[in-house]
Amino acid sequence: MSRPSDHSLFLLGTSHQVANLQERETIALPNDSIDSFYKGLVALPGLKECLVLNTCNRTEIYGSADPAFKFESALEFMANFRKLDLEFLTQKTYQRTGAEVVRHLFEVASGIDSQMVGETEILGQLKKAYDEAYERGATGKELNRLFQKSFQAAKWARTHTGISKGQVNLGNVLCELARRIFGQVDQCRFLVVGAGEVAESALEAFKSRGSEAITVTGRTFDWCPLSRRKPDELAQKFDGFTLAYSKFHESLHLFDVVLASTASSKALLTKEQVERSMKKRPAKPLFLIDASVPRNVEENAARVDNVYLYNMDDVSAIANENLQSRLAEVEKCRLALSKRALRLWEQMRAQPNLPA
Amino acid sequence: MNLSEVRDLLWLAITCYGASFVMGMVKTRHAFPTFFRESPLILILAGFVLQTRALYFRGMEVHGCPLGNGMERAQFIIWSLIAAFLLLRLVWRINLLGTFCAGTSLLLGTLSLGLKNWDTPYWTASGYVRLFKDPWIELHASIAIFSYGLFCLLAVVSLMYLSQRQALLSRKPGFLGPYLPPIQDLDVAAMRLLAVGVSFLTLSMVVGAMHWTRHPELVSGAKLSVTTALWIGYLILLAMRLNNRLYGSRFAKWSIGLFALALLSLSMVSSKTNKQASYSPNLPLLVQVLR
DSSP states (O other), X not given: OOOOOTTTEEEEEEXXXXXXXXXXXXXXXXXXXXXXXXXXXXTSTTEEEEEEEEOSSEEEEEEEEOTTOOHHHHHHHHHHHTTOOHHHHHHTOEEEXXXXXHHHHHHXXXXXXXXSTXXXXXXXXXXXXXXXXXXXXXXXXXXXXXXXXXXXXXHHHHHHXXXXXXXXXXXXXXXXXXXXXXXXXXXXXXXXXXXXXXXXXXXXXXXXXXXXXXXXXXXXXXXXXXXXXXXHHHHHHTTOEEOOGGGTTTTGGGOSEEEEEOOOSSXXXXXXXXXXXXXXXXXXXXXXXXOOSSOSBOGGGGGSTTEEEEEHHHHXXXXXXXXXXXXXXXXXXXXXXXXXXXXXXXXXXXXXXXOO | OOTXXXXXXXXHHHXXXXXXXXXXXXXXXXXXXXXXXXXXXXXXXXXXXXXXXXXXXXXXXXXXXXXXXXXXXXHHHHHHHHHHHHHHHHHOOOTTHHHHHHHHHHHHHHHHHXXXXXXXXXXXXXXXXXXXXXXXXXXXXXXXXXXXXXXXXXXXXXXXXXXXXXXXXXXXXXXXGGGSXXXXXXXXXXXXXXXXXXXXXXXXXXXXXXXXXXXXXXXXXXXXXXXXXXXXHHHHHHHHHHTTSSOHHHHHHHHHHHHHHHHHHHHHHHHHHXXXXXXXXXXXXXXXXXX
């Protein structure tokens, strides 16, 4: 029975920590080349197990190898595969072995190594990468155990520390605010006026939470000056409906969340118009988001009872405050994960054949 | 600390509610180990058991539902509040409601136990008439006080509504805002609590009226007016809410205001009855207090 040495477990990777966007783009693996990349990787002499994590912010190879395995062979293989200069790749990647790999993986899985600290998307991507490697038969006892434990560590970190508390993405902040007003976001009727980037980010966030009643309207269906995208294209992209702009004001009471994101130089919604629509839905709150500069919703519309008006400064301030509170938790989380990683590594060395 | 002594038990119960309130608040910001995660609820349950035991002992002493002085009424309202919360929790979970209920119980409980003159031993007065004399009055009293518990819960929910509204209007994450329940859920909860509370109060009024028609001489005009006014007040509130005439923050403020009036009206009734209990051996105390 062989015990994993410090060098049996290795990691070769790049991320936003060491490479800028352009550099990451050159290193990242195109989706259609993952198969051939795996085939070449498993053929490397001495490599027993491997897993490739390929996301927009990181490309990483996790592996378990015999003592005879030469780390440089993985680097050379990657440089050849992506037709990159070996020196460039060496500079723009990091290498880890043994307990450091475990610690790094725990940090990645829990989101503290992400560009947006505490984001949860990475855990899903990690699980997908693990499933793909498992189906290919590329993982074995060691990586199976390591990844299963990393998923547990991620869950622990999110439950026991504040790294995921509060939303930091603008679309998610809007969803969180809608949740605080209406409860279930998927039940909200969402109207977007215009088709700017914020509107798209909000639509993505609402859609990902199961929102079905999405409607888009715009002053002109021919051309939206903010995104150069027609509102009906946006509606189509998110399986939503379109509403003629002429019907916008008279239909306002039918919607729970209204996001205005147009380049109009004058207010599209006045206090009087909001008051009129609220008379038709007095006890139901209305969440207004003004994502435009100059503003599209009169500021004093916020004085109408049951109306909650936010502009982009308000939403950005919340996102920043949440981010600061997450950052304050990172060190605490890192320390706890480091202890867990060390414990796992010692167990792996003591009981290498224990199933995951 | 004597676990057969009413006041000791009540202090212990209030301490449990206080500890639950503190732990509930801390839990919103800091992760608890799994073992302690349900500790706020467990502390509320412990407080409820201790309070029930204390009220049972006091009931045995006074031979009836212990509602004879300010401390007993306050404790009974707290007991009803916690009972309503625990019942509601079985069908409907509202974030932080337990913590807010525990906080209210801590406040009202400390006040009622801290003010010594609220706990006059009326049952030791010469000529005190034992209260099991008329079961209708007992029923009327307990239903009325339970409805007060529901109105207290309504006030707590309204307070949570106003806190969430304020947090949303301030446009900052705030201390509690992200952890409080959605504003629409609180609105629905408040309306349902009001409807159930009004139903119980109406039932209590019907039972009380049955006794009143037989013994009108036992009911003072002032007490009858206060109770009827309060009942009508809650009925109007319910009607206006159902017709969407009163909603949102104004409804929440009225709910809190009306409950404050209910508490004040109780103390008004209390001062009179104590006096009467001491000097009128033929008038049962609860008859005067609760009608």
